[in-house]
Amino acid sequence: MEGALTGMIIGAALTVLAVVWIMLSRKPVKCAACGREQPAVRTPRNAQQAMWGGYTCAGCGAELDAKGQVKAK
Numbered sequence: 001m002e003g004a005l006t007g008m009i010i011g012a013a014l015t016v017l018a019v020v021w022i023m024l025s026r027k028p029v030k031c032a033a034c035g036r037e038q039p040a041v042r043t044p045r046n047a048q049q050a051m052w053g054g055y056t057c058a059g060c061g062a063e064l065d066a067k068g069q070v071k072a073k
């Protein structure tokens, strides 16, 4: 019984660590056109951005993909 509880605690701790690690390791996306960092919390402008990621640059308004590259129109 004690072993199961310890396992649960370790599992929960590892889950929290993994989530924190992912949040910390996520780099801000920079606009390839003007270099402005995009906000970590993005507001999708359309269904495509919501589905695939991507940004509308807060600085210059360029359409960016999830990595910050300017999309060809």
Ligand SMILES: [Zn+2]
Pocket: 031, 032, 033, 034, 035, 036, 057, 058, 059, 060, 061, 062
């Ligand atoms: Zn920009």
